[in-house]
Amino acid sequence: MKENDIIIRLEREEDYRKTEELVRNAFWNVYRPGCVEHWLIHVMRDDPSFVKELDLVMEHKGSIIGQNAFARTVIVSDDGSEVPVLTMGPVCISPEYQKMGLGKILLDASLEKAADLGYGAVLIEGNIEFYKHSGFGYSRDHGIRYHDMPEDSDQSFFLCRELLPGYLDSVTGVYMTPEVYFVKDEDADEFDKSFPEKEKLKLPGQLG
Numbered sequence: 001m002k003e004n005d006i007i008i009r010l011e012r013e014e015d016y017r018k019t020e021e022l023v024r025n026a027f028w029n030v031y032r033p034g035c036v037e038h039w040l041i042h043v044m045r046d047d048p049s050f051v052k053e054l055d056l057v058m059e060h061k062g063s064i065i066g067q068n069a070f071a072r073t074v075i076v077s078d079d080g081s082e083v084p085v086l087t088m089g090p091v092c093i094s095p096e097y098q099k100m101g102l103g104k105i106l107l108d109a110s111l112e113k114a115a116d117l118g119y120g121a122v123l124i125e126g127n128i129e130f131y132k133h134s135g136f137g138y139s140r141d142h143g144i145r146y147h148d149m150p151e152d153s154d155q156s157f158f159l160c161r162e163l164l165p166g167y168l169d170s171v172t173g174v175y176m177t178p179e180v181y182f183v184k185d186e187d188a189d190e191f192d193k194s195f196p197e198k199e200k201l202k203l204p205g206q207l208g
């Protein structure tokens, strides 16, 4: 595949269902039997925290093969102030296009756009093995803790990347996941009924 066959652009309303199908295919049985991320993106778009200017899709020859989304949130700093940051996801590449470098291309383009828009940092839950290639490190190394977790717990899933160099230098505190990310399994299951049936499988490597 040639890199210049790939377009990264803002999602349009007419893409919504196609994007949700993509998200469902990419996340299905990866982190749990079935998935909730197609429902999450569906509800996120209407949430005030959603960053419309960073609602991105990757297109190959007219088909949507990747997507990335961001929401605004804060770090509640230990000095009591709130530091605006972004969180990211769902992000995915269609299964048949994975491991070809496209995830990194999409991620890097998204982060560049977020930096251009003036955002200072992105904090996410994810696997360092993928995100380290795009400059993410452990949030604990910046003195930022994940909400509602004991201080000494393993937070190696919790990653961050500055967009403005030095943005987190003098910040220590607690990151808050935007409320919209806490979708209910029952709502996701109900939404899922509007898609073609797919088997939910319990597989090794899933969370919990």
Ligand SMILES: CC(C)(COP(=O)(O)OP(=O)(O)OC[C@H]1O[C@@H](n2cnc3c(N)ncnc32)[C@H](O)[C@@H]1OP(=O)(O)O)[C@@H](O)C(=O)NCCC(=O)NCCS
Binding pocket: 026, 027, 030, 089, 091, 092, 093, 094, 097, 098, 099, 100, 101, 102, 103, 104, 105, 125, 126, 127, 129, 130, 131, 133
């Ligand atoms: C994660 C995902 C977006 C990566 O996209 P991709 O196009 O396959 O990734 P790339 O080919 O650009 O990989 C870039 C690097 O990250 C590594 N990588 C990619 N996915 C990885 C994963 N799940 N775990 C560990 N490393 C990963 C690759 O090995 C590659 O490293 P290398 O250059 O040293 O080989 C894609 O696999 C996906 O959609 N997965 C399902 C949904 C998901 O898990 N999303 C992320 C939620 S946190």
